[in-house]
Amino acid sequence: xxxxxxxxxxxxxxxxxxxxxxxxxxxxxxxxxxxxxxxxxxxxxxxxxxxxxxxxxxxxxxxxxxxxxxxxxxxxxxxxxxxxxxxxxxxxxxxxxxxxxxxxxxxxxxxxxxxxxxxxxxxxxxxxxxxxxxxxxxxxxxxxxxxxxxxxx
Numbered sequence: 122x123x124x125x126x127x128x129x130x131x132x133x134x135x136x137x138x139x140x141x142x143x144x145x146x147x148x149x150x151x152x153x154x155x156x157x158x159x160x161x162x163x164x165x166x167x168x169x170x171x172x173x174x175x176x177x178x179x180x181x182x183x184x185x186x187x188x189x190x191x192x193x194x195x196x197x198x199x200x201x202x203x204x205x206x207x208x209x210x211x212x213x214x215x216x217x218x219x220x221x222x223x224x225x226x227x228x229x230x231x232x233x234x235x236x237x238x239x240x241x242x243x244x245x246x247x248x249x250x251x252x253x254x255x256x257x258x259x260x261x262x263x264x265x266x267x268x269x270x271x272x273x274x
Contacts, residue, residue, distance in 0.1 A: 184222040191228040211246035222250040
């Protein structure tokens with residue numbers, strides 16, 4: 122009986138390559154953080170939509186103009202209409218062409234709730250393309266350069 126050492130295989134040589142897995146994990150975490158925070162940064166920008174020199178009304182293949190004046194009266198094709206009549210007319214437009222664009226022109230003093238009512242009537246009718254028309258003739262003198270596009274200084 123001999124009490125000598127058992128033969129062991131030689132240990133693996135030291136690793137001289139960089140392990141990329143932790144680096145990739147950190148980069149993926151940073152990408153996820155960026156994806157989650159980017160929408161929050163955009164939503165905090167305050168815009169003055171009624172007055173801009175960059176907004177132009179788009180030429181949609183078929184469109185209908187809905188106007189809400191400062192008193193809250195709704196007009197469809199320059200004719201005053203009640204909300205139930207507006208909903209009925211928008212249903213007719215949706216039946217003819219579901220891709221009809223509703224171009225919404227509203228006075229800047231109109232309460233947001235009134236605008237949402239008009240948008241809701243259009244969406245219930247099946248018209249999902251809603252465009253907001255801004256006044257292009259009177260740019261805001263307080264905003265210049267990149268601020269005119271709505272960016273914060």
